[in-house]
Amino acid sequence: MSARLTVDMEVQGRKPLACDACGATFLGGGGEVCSACGAGMLEAAEVHALGEPERHVPDGLGRTGVEKALVSSVSAVRYRTAQLAVPTLMERAQLSWWPLWMVDGELLGTWRGRAGTDYEVQSSREVLQGGVWVTKPHIDTRIDWVDRVGQVRTSYDNVIVTALRAHDRWAERLGGLDGARAVEGEVGQGVIRLPDRHPREARPGAEAAFHRLAARQAHEALGSDHLADVVIDGSLRQEEWTWLLVPVWTTWYDDDAGERRALWVSGVTGRVWGPRMASQRKGLYWAALWVVLGLGCLAGSVVVGLVGIVLWPLLLLAAVGGLLGLLLMVLALVPVLTPWRHNRTQAAMTP
Amino acid sequence: MADFSDPFWSGFAPPSGWVEVPSADAAIRAWGPAPETEDDEAPQTFHCPQCGAHTAYDPTKGKLSCSHCGYEEARSASQARVRRGEFTAEALAAGERGWGVERQALHCGSCGADIAVAEGQLSASCPFCASNQVDLRAVAGEALRPQHVIPFALTTEEAGAKAAAWLGGRWLHPANLKEVANVDRFRGVYLPWWLFDARMEVDWECEVGTVTTRTYTDSSGRRQTRTTVKWRWKKGQLEAAYDKCPVPGTTKVRGLGRVGTFPMNQLQAYDPALLAGFGAHAYDVSLPEAWDEGRHLMRTLTAKRCKAAAGGDRQRNLSLSADMEDEAWTYALMPVYVSAFTFRGRSWVVLVNGATGHVGGQRPVAWWKVYSVMAAAVLPGVFVGVCIGLPGLLVAGLGVAVLIIAMVMLIFGLVVAGLTYTSAVAEEAL
Numbered sequence: 001m002s003a004r005l006t007v008d009m010e011v012q013g014r015k016p017l018a019c020d021a022c023g024a025t026f027l028g029g030g031g032e033v034c035s036a037c038g039a040g041m042l043e044a045a046e047v048h049a050l051g052e053p054e055r056h057v058p059d060g061l062g063r064t065g066v067e068k069a070l071v072s073s074v075s076a077v078r079y080r081t082a083q084l085a086v087p088t089l090m091e092r093a094q095l096s097w098w099p100l101w102m103v104d105g106e107l108l109g110t111w112r113g114r115a116g117t118d119y120e121v122q123s124s125r126e127v128l129q130g131g132v133w134v135t136k137p138h139i140d141t142r143i144d145w146v147d148r149v150g151q152v153r154t155s156y157d158n159v160i161v162t163a164l165r166a167h168d169r170w171a172e173r174l175g176g177l178d179g180a181r182a183v184e185g186e187v188g189q190g191v192i193r194l195p196d197r198h199p200r201e202a203r204p205g206a207e208a209a210f211h212r213l214a215a216r217q218a219h220e221a222l223g224s225d226h227l228a229d230v231v232i233d234g235s236l237r238q239e240e241w242t243w244l245l246v247p248v249w250t251t252w253y254d255d256d257a258g259e260r261r262a263l264w265v266s267g268v269t270g271r272v273w274g275p276r277m278a279s280q281r282k283g284l285y286w287a288a289l290w291v292v293l294g295l296g297c298l299a300g301s302v303v304v305g306l307v308g309i310v311l312w313p314l315l316l317l318a319a320v321g322g323l324l325g326l327l328l329m330v331l332a333l334v335p336v337l338t339p340w341r342h343n344r345t346q347a348a349m350t351p
Numbered sequence: 352m353a354d355f356s357d358p359f360w361s362g363f364a365p366p367s368g369w370v371e372v373p374s375a376d377a378a379i380r381a382w383g384p385a386p387e388t389e390d391d392e393a394p395q396t397f398h399c400p401q402c403g404a405h406t407a408y409d410p411t412k413g414k415l416s417c418s419h420c421g422y423e424e425a426r427s428a429s430q431a432r433v434r435r436g437e438f439t440a441e442a443l444a445a446g447e448r449g450w451g452v453e454r455q456a457l458h459c460g461s462c463g464a465d466i467a468v469a470e471g472q473l474s475a476s477c478p479f480c481a482s483n484q485v486d487l488r489a490v491a492g493e494a495l496r497p498q499h500v501i502p503f504a505l506t507t508e509e510a511g512a513k514a515a516a517w518l519g520g521r522w523l524h525p526a527n528l529k530e531v532a533n534v535d536r537f538r539g540v541y542l543p544w545w546l547f548d549a550r551m552e553v554d555w556e557c558e559v560g561t562v563t564t565r566t567y568t569d570s571s572g573r574r575q576t577r578t579t580v581k582w583r584w585k586k587g588q589l590e591a592a593y594d595k596c597p598v599p600g601t602t603k604v605r606g607l608g609r610v611g612t613f614p615m616n617q618l619q620a621y622d623p624a625l626l627a628g629f630g631a632h633a634y635d636v637s638l639p640e641a642w643d644e645g646r647h648l649m650r651t652l653t654a655k656r657c658k659a660a661a662g663g664d665r666q667r668n669l670s671l672s673a674d675m676e677d678e679a680w681t682y683a684l685m686p687v688y689v690s691a692f693t694f695r696g697r698s699w700v701v702l703v704n705g706a707t708g709h710v711g712g713q714r715p716v717a718w719w720k721v722y723s724v725m726a727a728a729v730l731p732g733v734f735v736g737v738c739i740g741l742p743g744l745l746v747a748g749l750g751v752a753v754l755i756i757a758m759v760m761l762i763f764g765l766v767v768a769g770l771t772y773t774s775a776v777a778e779e780a781l
Contacts (some may be wrong), residue, residue: 110363115383122438126551126650126673133650142437148372150381151363214379221376 007044012053012186018045025049026096028191035096035193035250037351038262038274042191049194054102054242055158055182059095059267066093066249069265073272079286079339081279083253089263092252095190097245098170100179101161101202104242107210108153109234111218116143116226143226152214152234158182159213160244161205163195166351170248176268179244187245199241207236256281262351275346278339290332297325397627407628410503410705415624424624435548435679436498438642442680445495446638495638499546499618499683502625503539503705510537510688510703517710518701523724523775525717531694539705540630541684542607543600545638546615547645548679549593551653555671556586559663585661591653591673595681598641598648600634604689609711610704613685617706621684631684638680646675716775725768732761 005016005027014027021040025047026032034040061069070086070093077084123140126133160179162168171177199206211232219227247267255261255277263274301321308315365371365382372383397406397415404419415424436442505513514537519529560580569575595615599607619625634641653673658666686705691698694715701712736757743749 108359119437119439121678122440122443123678124646124675126646126653126671126675128650128654128669128671128673130670133647135646146383148381148383149365149369150374150379151360152379153357153359154378217376218379218381221374221379222372222381223375 003048003050005047005049007046012192014192015044016047016049017042017191018047019043024196025194026191027194028096032094032096032191033092033250033252033262035094035098035191035248035264038250038252038264039260047194050199051101051195051241051243053097053099053187053192053245055179055184056097056187056245057179057182057247057268059247061247061249061265061267061270063090063093065270066090066251066265069270069272070251070263073263074276077276077278077342079278079282079335079342081253081255081277081282083255084276085253088253089251093249093265094251095267096248096250097187097190097192098167098177098248099163099193099195100167100177100244100246101163101195101197101199101206102179102242102244103159103161103206103209103236103239104155104157105159105206105210105236105239106153106155107214107232107234107236109151109232110149111152111214111230111232111234112147112149113215113218113230114145114226114228115148115222115224116145116228118142118225119144145226145228148222148227150218152218152232154214154217155238156210156213158244159206159209161202161209163197163202163243164193165196170264173273174248174264174266174269174271176266176271177246179246181268182244190247192245195243199239203236206239207234210234210236255279264351273349275349277346278342280339280343283335283337283339286335287332290328290335294325294328294332297321297328299325301325397624408502408625410506413502415627435681436495437679442495443639446680495634495682497543497621497633497682497684499681500541500621500625501613501615501617501683501685501706502619503629503686504617505686505688505703505705505708507537507539507688509708510539510705511690513708513710514688514690514701514703514712518714521714521778523716523720523771523778524714525694528694528715537688537690537703538630539628539686539688540604540632541626542604542632542687543634543636544613544683544685545598545600545634545636545641545645546595546681546683547593547598547642547649548595548677548681549646549649550676551591551593551649551673552676553589553591553653553657553671553673554586555589555657555661555669556584557658557661557669558582558667559585559661560665560667562664580665582667585663587657587660589656589660591649591656593649593652596645596648598636598645600636600641600682601632602635603632604687604702606700606702606712607687610687610702611707611709611711613704613706618683626684629686634682638682642680713780714778716778718775721771721775724771728764728767728771729761730764732757732759732764735760 005011007016009016011027015030017026017028017030017032018024019026019034019036019040020043022034022037024034024036025045026034026042028042030042030044032042034042067086067090070089074080074084074086074089118141120139120141123138125136125138127136128134164170167177195202211230211234214232214234215227215230218230249265249267250262251265252260252262255275256279261275261277263272263276265272298321301318301324304314304321305318308318360380363380368385369382370385372381374381398404399406399417399420399422401422402417402420404417406415406417406422406424408414409416409423412423413425416422515529518524525531560582562578562580564576564578566574566576595618597613601607650673654669654671657669657671661669688703688705690701690703692701693699697715699713699715701710703710736754740754740757743753744751
């Protein structure tokens with residue numbers, strides 16, 4: 001794929017798009033909600049991109065799986081916002097594909113490290129009890145370390161490197177963005193998010209990944225029990241950069257204040273992330289209801305109390321009614337505080 | 352197999368002395384330090400390159416020297432990396448085997464004679480050509496070889512002078528001992544020692560007592576003192592590290608405990624040249640036996656440290672559990688001068704620490720001097736009691752105080768007599 005995609009170009013039947021809020025770039029049909037920020041809409045735009053999709057991790061959820069994940073996530077929210085309902089969320093749910101770089105290349109260089117061989121020694125625990133020493137022998141495993149240097153010339157295919165600057169943060173939130181179970185072939189429906197890390201920027205990460213693989217290969221080649229402190233001084237050659245796509249579902253709702261809130265569901269793990277806001281208004285409504293009930297009880301207990309001056313056993317009923325009224329008014333704090341406390345933890349969840 | 356003809360593979364120079372190690376992958380090449388070879392096992396004969404006479408290690412110069420032409424060859428402390436031994440199954444088996452032969456033949460590399468040497472003897476002087484031989488071949492594969500050595504720092508003459516001074520050093524020996532005892536014929540010999548390192552991670556618990564002394568007046572108006580001990584349980588953890596804890600590796604020479612400690616900072620990597628001109632013996636106390644003793648020594652010291660850490664005035668019911676870590680052993684040869692002399696028809700042994708000059712061993716005691724001192728210590732108490740105290744009590748009824756004084760004098764005299772006697776016995780024992 002060329003680096004520049006104009007609005008009239010198409011890739012895999014998709015047009016170049018950009019988010020009107022965050023500027024993230026995509027390939028899709030247009031009019032979708034941005035799956036990067038969840039706040040903007042995707043509009044046709046000229047974008048820059050390098051590489052093309054080679055593999056993808058199949059969506060393991062489908063709409064049914066997404067619905068299940070949302071039900072278990074949303075149902076835990078008490079006094080939730082009216083729009084935070086599964087049918088609404090499912091109506092707005094859309095699939096997007098997030099990219100990772102897949103790098104093919106050859107690594108040439110030198111390496112150094114320490115090879116360790118396990119060996120067993122006799123050791124013991126010495127116990128003094130009641131003036132008598134007892135030796136409890138046991139076997140300890142220790143490592144004999146020897147310095148090693150060498151050369152490496154090896155090729156690796158499909159080494160995965162992050163293609164989004166926020167990838168690690170999202171991987172922590174949603175899990176399963178590591179490209180395991182990838183398959184070849186084109187993705188079906190859904191927008192494709194374009195990498196925002198140029199290969200130039202991702203190259204150190206690619207080199208580190210190649211070095212890790214080479215260290216593992218050296219370990220296996222030497223046949224030692226351990227290989228530690230491996231440092232590889234090498235360069236990559238004949239690189240090829242393509243994309244691996246992983247599925248992420250996005251949906252959204254408006255909270256009490258009319259602010260758009262997005263939820264993300266990993267198509268690999270089914271994990272849900274995003275702010276699930278409670279309705280402060282709904283909480284206040286319930287609190288008012290409890291207060292009214294409490295006042296009613298108090299009023300009733302006053303009336304019964306007045307009658308109790310004449311018919312004294314009613315005084316007990318009046319006292320109970322009074323206490324119940326006070327209790328209801330105190331409990332009215334619960335629907336006020338619950339959404340407030342919940343929203344404090346959710347408000348910080350911004351992409 | 353990789354195609355190493357590619358210029359890439361030839362563009363790397365491993366560090367000097369490193370050799371290529373096997374790799375199961377054609378994409379990886381590896382080098383490592385060349386394995387250490389023990390080339391000091393071959394028998395070595397020390398000849399003067401100038402005149403062909405034999406050379407021997409000279410402690411005063413720290414060099415190999417030729418007594419014939421004066422040639423000297425410097426021996427710098429070996430920089431060879433000496434690895435501490437660990438308690439692997441192989442080391443324990445080798446350390447237990449020890450020497451498998453009662454006598455061994457040492458082939459003289461100089462004149463070709465076969466010399467019969469005693470079990471465990473590492474070096475000898477050829478009786479036919481006087482060349483000094485050091486041979487470790489008999490040990491190879493059978494037992495452990497020495498890793499360290501502390502070279503002799505004293506000459507035979509210096510050792511003899513120190514021994515002579517030591518023999519005439521105390522009053523309870525015969526006055527003519529120094530002149531009569533012939534300790535000129537000292538023989539320098541390297542004796543085996545096991546040195547043990549270990550760390551102990553200890554969890555301890557014990558009762559700690561705090562002593563309180565209270566003075567009070569009893570019902571009869573007398574001042575009394577009462578001492579009470581308040582006990583409480585205390586627990587703690589400590590780490591005890593031991594470095595080069597020495598255990599003698601031979602039972603052939605008695606009294607090694609009397610030659611004092613060896614300066615461990617003078618330990619050198621084993622060099623056969625240091626043995627030239629001296630005797631040397633391999634161990635006959637096996638590594639497991641010595642480690643049992645070394646471990647016991649460490650345990651005892653650790654228990655003392657735990658008590659010290661517990662604090663208080665007294666401690667009792669100490670229990671502890673110690674995990675041994677990083678245990679290691681070193682087999683070292685230590686320099687000792689050994690001599691014997693005959694006195695009153697009996698043989699007496701004198702040992703001199705070849706590194707420090709500390710003298711130990713047996714010294715004959717002039718028993719008449721010892722008995723005289725014992726009598727002089729006891730008699731005053733008896734005299735005061737019998738001659739002054741008892742008559743005074745019988746005649747004037749005034750002897751009680753004198754008898755008490757006599758009793759104190761007698762007890763004091765008995766203590767002095769006992770100490771003198773045990774000291775004299777220890778001087779003769781080994």
